[in-house]
Amino acid sequence: MDSQEEIIRVINLVKTYGDFTAVKGVEFQVHKGEVFGLLGPNGAGKTTTLEMLVGLRKPDQGTAIVGGFDITKELKKVKEVIGVQLQSTSLFELLTVEEILHLYASFYPKQVSIPSLIEEMLLAEKRKSRIKSLSGGQKQRLAIALALVHDPWIIFLDEPTTGLDPQARRTLWDIILQLKKQGKTIVLTTHYMDEAHVLCDRIAIMNQGELIALDTPSQLVKNLQSDSAVEFRFQNESSEVELHEIEGVTKVGNQKDVFVLYTDDLQLTLTSLIHMASDKQLKLTDLQTRTATLEDVFLHMTGRRLREG
């Protein structure tokens, strides 16, 4: 972050599938040594973007320079300097942890010490176990270990913690932060806001194939210009209320029948809300207040929650 040396430059990347444009001219830069998050709901185009950067899909337009190499012209060189963990990859179930690491290491000209890699990824006990017998968290750590066998500069992680239990997620977070300490650049996609907040130095928010925001997590929240959120529902459905007129409200969001008011003055907004509710004889339920988060940034920018349903 200090040096701000650029390691990835994405230039007007476009990918279309028939009539559908999955990625619509995305541009951004990633700095050396940072953890860069690509955020967005399912179908936002983050996985497609990532897959173009690692050479699994050919861009229809634009290109990217990864580690100094053009992904459309020098893909083999790009692959030597990047490590990839794909969403829900399965591996050869009948091989052991050690065997598959040796196998993947053999694909590259350069490799790290496999015993110490196993140690770092907390897989020492499972060294000789078959992949079939690993838990979800262990499999995900193995997938990351496979991305590291050739000592890459940049590591791409596609939804590394999806489907893991909270404990396994935290273990993985520690590993990612550890990698950052070693000086690796990490690009990850996620739809967990808390994860992005903990891990990422900068976050790019994608929606429907476009990049709609790029900043540090705290700056993104700050840009919301409201530090608190009030959430509630009306017991009897009545949406003919002008919530914007409530005092102190900067923005109004809603998701199905849940309303969210963003405000800089929590007390003023709350009193005003309750006053209005009793005036109009509306009953409030599930009322809660909290600090605004990245989730709110997202909801505000896209009108959608990150994980719907």
Place this chain on the structure above:
Amino acid sequence: MRAYWQLTLSQLRIFLRNRQVLFWTLAFPLFLMVILGSFLGNGNGISLTIGVVDQDQSFQSKEFLTTLIENKALTVQIEKSENKALNKLKKDDLQLVVVIPKGYGASLSRPPAKNAPYLLPVYFNETNIAVTQVGLQVVNNLVDGISKEKLDYHPVVVMDMKGVETLNLKYIDFLIPGIVAMMIMSNNMNGVAGQIAAWRERGILRRMQGTTLKASTFIAAQITARLVLNGMQALIVLGVGHLIFGVEVRGSWFTLISFVILGILAFMAIGFIIAGIAKTPESAAPIAGFLSFPMLFLGGVFFPIKNMPEFLQPIIQILPIAHLSHALRETMNVGASFMSLGTEALILGGWLVGAFIIASFTFKWE
């Protein structure tokens, strides 16, 4: 190069650890061989049981009976009543019935007259012509011998019998090369198609595409590992065939192994095409089955190709399995040399090259 060895090694480990697949891909051909070999393998002789009803009970009739019994080609069963004997004939318990009527001896003792020869009734089953023909021939010879003896006949010309040792081929000799061909076809065509399609669906191939691994290295390693595995399986089947049924390899092992390798490569290439066409692993199996099932029955695995209907012959003549099974059979049974099997080698080679070209266009990592 390191990637090639590691991938080959990994693939062999996967084969060896997948016990169930390993067991059943070997058990099926062995099972077929033992079952078909035991039931059909020894059916190479005709057994003739002949019923004799001696109504004459004279010296001459006894003499006739003794001659019959002495003939090793026949099993003689003495019957008391003509009716019972004929019933047995109808049930195919007896293949021929000879009735020696009363007055046979007396008739022979009389000096040879100008009158007609004595008529000896021989009954046979018209529905079982092949056996009957042989039986009638044998009886005819005996009767002829008796007539000549009675006439004090001196032959002018006799045959000088010189047996030539022919290949004593049984059905099992035909079957085992066929089973080896079948195993090569199903393990490679169905095996490759299923495995590659499954790996693609599960994203295993995609993950490898994300590395600097080249597709050619991956395919070369696949081929090497399968050659090793299928070569061993073919050897096991041949070994069992040799130990249990005494089937031999008359030709050179070099020729046999060359054709085994050629067959494996050709069917593997076809498997890669199927893997490319199949959208899911579930559809790979039926596509492979659609191709392998007719080949099993038409391609000379279980039945000789010449027994197939005429209109199918042109189709059969281009099937790779037909040439593989024929080449293996010629090598094992007759001892044909590689050079004399040039046509088979060329056609299999043609399939191999053609299929690999198509496969390289249809192959997809994802």
